[in-house]
Amino acid sequence: MTSSNSLINKKEQRFQSLAFLTVIVIYLLILAGGIVRGTGSGMGCPDWPKCFGQWIPPTEISQLPANYQEIYGAKLKGEIEFNAVKTWIEYINRLLGVLSGFLVFATLITSFTYLRKDKAIILGSIVAFLMIGVNGWLGSRVVATELAQYMITLHLLLAVVVVFALLFVLIRANVNKLQQERSAKNTGGVKLLLIVVMTLTLGQIVLGAQVRDALDSVVKQLGYAQRSEWIEGLDWRFYVHRSFSLVLFGLHVLVLYRLRKQSTSIIIRRLTNYLIALVVAEIGTGIIMAYLGVPAVAQPIHLLLAILIVGLQFSVSILLTPKLLTAGDSHRMSQLVQA
Secondary structure: OOHHHHHHHHHHHHHHHHHHHHHHHHHHHHHHHHHHHHHHOOOOOOOOOOOOOOOOOOOOOOOHHOOEEEEOOOOOOOOOOOOHHHHHHHHHHHHHHHHHHHHHHHHHHHHHHHHHOOOHHHHHHHHHHHHHHHHHHHHHHHHHHOOHHHHHHHHHHHHHHHHHHHHHHHHHHHHHHHOOOOOOOOHHHHHHHHHHHHHHHHHHHHHHHHHHHHHHHHHHHHHHHHHHHOOOOOOHHHHHHHHHHHHHHHHHHHHHHHHHHOOOOOOEEEEHHHHHHHHHHHHHHHHHHHHHOOOHHHHHHHHHHHHHHHHHHHHHHHHHOHHHOOOOOOHHHHHHOOO
16 A cells, blocks of 8 residues: 555656646747747748748758748748748747647646546646647747737737646645645735736736837837837837836735735745746846847846746735645645634
8 A cells, every 4th residue: 555655656746847847848938939039030930830841940041942032032021031040049949839748748648647636637737738739739820920919929828828727737736735834814805916916917918019019110110220219119008018017016015015914824925025026027127128229138038037927926826725726625725724
């Protein structure tokens, strides 16, 4: 019996490690997507799933057909001179997408360890697998629609859904460790506030994507030589996006204050501290872009920080909802929430 329990524990630990690794790779994929957008490499591979008709992209123009400009000129939106750097940036992004798909599938397979113990973990893993499959298809549509803004935004938001599903199963699989935490009972108000803040943050991310699209238009008009004038060429969406960041900062400070008064959970307090730090860093990267000519390196970091923020918001909201952390055992639930 002891040997059987030990085997189950090892399988559960393997699942937890794999789920954690998968979350990290998904975040790296989002970072890679930000790099693709920031460097203008979205059409570095003008076809899908191949790249310039090849499974391994070319590194030199000599590896392309002599008439490649006629074949791909329309999709490359005028940039018909082959750029190996942009091609490989986009291709690496695709490789990370494939890797994340395999990892999510592996997470799903190993989640069946919890078949008798907690079916919600399996359900969350299924959701992650289905969503990343749909998002892979959306990636192909991004290329097919030649970087249509609505497709890029939908592609990003679906990646957030995948992150949420994986964070849910990861937290729930670690419920035994979380039972040792002590938290106050009356956290419903702050949980509602946190959900509102998370919704507003997602709206801020969508607005940021629109600002980025507007920036592309400004860059086309002014060119890279006028980088210092890019921000001045943006419309009202940029100013709303910039000002609303301060509102979100204030709301996060309020969440931190409320949680410190109502919760004694070390994990929740630690995650909330990380959350405030990320919001400050997010505002910092926004200031860098606004006043230093939108450096390319700041753009993907700005996006990654935003997705990390909503991930932490979601994690804390799950930790504040005991019924989402248990498989229905009322005794275990009462242990988790007692003060």
